[in-house]
Amino acid sequence: MDPEANRETLLAEKCGIFAAIANGDWPTSLDVAQIICLGLVGLQHRGQEAAGIVTCKFGNIPFSAHRNMGLVSQIFNDQIIKALTGNLGIGHTRYSTMGGSENVQLAQPFVVHTSYGTIAVAHNGELVNSQRLRQTILENGVGLSTGSDSELITQCLSLKPPKINKRKDENENIEKNVEEANESNFTLIEKNLQRDEEEILSRVLHFMSLTPLSYSLILMYEECIYAVRDPFGNRPLCIGTLVPPPHEGGPRSSQEKLAIEGWVVSSESCSFPSVCAKIWRDVEPGEIVKLARNKLPKTLAIVHRKEDKMPATCIFEYVYFARPDSLIEGQMVYTVRRKCGQQLAIEAPVQGKDPKIEYIVAPVPESSIPAALGFSQQSGIPYVEVFCKNRYVGRTFIQPSTRLRRLGVAKKFGPLSHNFQGKSVILIDDSIVRGTTIGQLIRLLKDSGAVEVHIRIASPPLHYPCYMGINIPTKEELIANQYNARQLAQYLGAASLVHLSVEGLLKSVQSGIRDKSQNKAIGHCTACLTGCYPVPLDF
Numbered sequence: 001m002d003p004e005a006n007r008e009t010l011l012a013e014k015c016g017i018f019a020a021i022a023n024g025d026w027p028t029s030l031d032v033a034q035i036i037c038l039g040l041v042g043l044q045h046r047g048q049e050a051a052g053i054v055t056c057k058f059g060n061i062p063f064s065a066h067r068n069m070g071l072v073s074q075i076f077n078d079q080i081i082k083a084l085t086g087n088l089g090i091g092h093t094r095y096s097t098m099g100g101s102e103n104v105q106l107a108q109p110f111v112v113h114t115s116y117g118t119i120a121v122a123h124n125g126e127l128v129n130s131q132r133l134r135q136t137i138l139e140n141g142v143g144l145s146t147g148s149d150s151e152l153i154t155q156c157l158s159l160k161p162p163k164i165n166k167r168k169d170e171n172e173n174i175e176k177n178v179e180e181a182n183e184s185n186f187t188l189i190e191k192n193l194q195r196d197e198e199e200i201l202s203r204v205l206h207f208m209s210l211t212p213l214s215y216s217l218i219l220m221y222e223e224c225i226y227a228v229r230d231p232f233g234n235r236p237l238c239i240g241t242l243v244p245p246p247h248e249g250g251p252r253s254s255q256e257k258l259a260i261e262g263w264v265v266s267s268e269s270c271s272f273p274s275v276c277a278k279i280w281r282d283v284e285p286g287e288i289v290k291l292a293r294n295k296l297p298k299t300l301a302i303v304h305r306k307e308d309k310m311p312a313t314c315i316f317e318y319v320y321f322a323r324p325d326s327l328i329e330g331q332m333v334y335t336v337r338r339k340c341g342q343q344l345a346i347e348a349p350v351q352g353k354d355p356k357i358e359y360i361v362a363p364v365p366e367s368s369i370p371a372a373l374g375f376s377q378q379s380g381i382p383y384v385e386v387f388c389k390n391r392y393v394g395r396t397f398i399q400p401s402t403r404l405r406r407l408g409v410a411k412k413f414g415p416l417s418h419n420f421q422g423k424s425v426i427l428i429d430d431s432i433v434r435g436t437t438i439g440q441l442i443r444l445l446k447d448s449g450a451v452e453v454h455i456r457i458a459s460p461p462l463h464y465p466c467y468m469g470i471n472i473p474t475k476e477e478l479i480a481n482q483y484n485a486r487q488l489a490q491y492l493g494a495a496s497l498v499h500l501s502v503e504g505l506l507k508s509v510q511s512g513i514r515d516k517s518q519n520k521a522i523g524h525c526t527a528c529l530t531g532c533y534p535v536p537l538d539f
């Protein structure tokens with residue numbers, strides 16, 4: 001699947017979030033805004049429409065903020081970054097969430113001034129019950145100015161949690177008080193809550209009791225960052241340590257290796273190396289973590305899933321959305337994609353091969369490269385590249401004429417024809433959405449000399465929409481709902497077409513986690529493949 005094709009035709013992730021807080025004396029010598037900016041560049045694949053950064057110097061000074069439409073590199077320059085002074089901050093890069101795409105007002109992070117202080121919020125995901133939640137907020141007398149989930153979350157956090165005013169005695173048992181304020185089923189990990197911790201925790205727990213998923217959140221409040229992941233762990237979120245960069249021409253001293261200059265939180269760990277951060281760990285499903293200066297991250301509470309349901313981490317993060325160099329649930333996304341290719345070769349070898357023809361395995365670049373390598377490794381069929389991809393075509397400002405528009409993928413993929421002329425190509429793609437791109441690629445290969453093209457897809461067919469933060473075309477538009485695999489091969493002009501099974505995908509994803517998970521519950525959302533959503537859809 002070509003990630004740079006028209007966004008209306010493809011799957012698209014909806015947002016990346018990044019936070020940083022400096023250790024040591026404040027004002028810090030770390031350039032917090034620059035770290036967040038670079039972190040967001042590392043998450044650019046999760047959203048390209050808008051971005052924003054909000055920083056905080058000290059709790060009693062108003063936040064600094066800058067948000068705009070466009071890529072991170074177009075929005076921020078040295079001057080803007082210099083103006084974003086602070087010791088901590090949060091950032092966001094946006095695809096389009098609920099509420100429209102062309103509105104800078106929807107760019108995050110959101111900042112609200114509440115009765116308990118100023119809070120900045122950035123989130124990734126989509127609330128499955130947002131319509132009902134909007135109604136709840138409006139009935140509480142709070143106006144909503146946009147259709148965005150981020151504003152909804154921010155307003156939910158501004159609401160006074162029910163019964164929080166019932167405190168009669170300052171020394172009353174805090175756990176009981178917080179429990180009264182929320183209907184959610186949670187375990188309080190930090191028993192000696194400070195006043196500000198109790199304030200924000202009550203509100204976050206209340207918010208979490210109002211909506212089951214999908215959200216990974218970062219909040220900035222009272223000189224601290226809070227990282228929150230929904231109880232299903234649907235969207236990824238991880239914590240990293242900022243370490244001193246290596247000296248020019250020399251390694252770090254052992255003391256420097258141990259030094260932690262600050263903490264970062266990110267949707268994906270791929271953003272860490274560019275800011276000299278190392279992954280610390282994932283934020284666990286349902287976990288509420290506090291990050292403060294000169295302290296280790298502290299889990300305040302864990303919210304449990306109702307009815308002992310399993311986690312529902314989005315399996316498509318592994319298939320397509322996440323960058324291959326990211327670590328999710330302790331495993332590298334690249335490794336999982338390679339395993340998917342291996343499994344695909346076991347499940348779907350090319351049948352009845354002609355001994356007179358040479359077979360090669362090739363990827364649709366770039367996201368399918370690991371799966372093609374896995375397929376080649378497992379099948380023993382040589383891996384050969386058949387396309388050279390033009391990485392800049394997506395950024396052109398020229399509106400192509402009708403004649404040029406008809407060229408379709410030829411603008412993006414140049415055939416490496418000498419690599420495959422007279423050969424049978426087993427073309428590996430990571431997924432098919434509408435079939436437009438793969439159909440054109442098959443034609444391009446055949447026009448350039450391939451004898452035949454077999455298609456192998458390293459994920460199961462997409463049949464259902466996603467309501468948890470991924471833009472998937474409607475059920476009617478999904479090609480898997482129009483043709484079965486045999487018909488689809490015929491329609492696309494392929495010699496054969498087979499998808500990876502759901503069981504094969506789950507095995508490829510979960511086998512690597514099981515080895516390390518130490519009895520942790522393992523579960524993944526496969527709703528767009530199976531129609532089994534993590535919670536009933538009752539919006």
Ligand code: SF4
Pocket residue numbers: 234313314315316317465466467468469470525526527528529
């Ligand atoms: S429905 Fe599909 S894309 Fe959406 S969260 Fe589930 S697995 Fe991910």
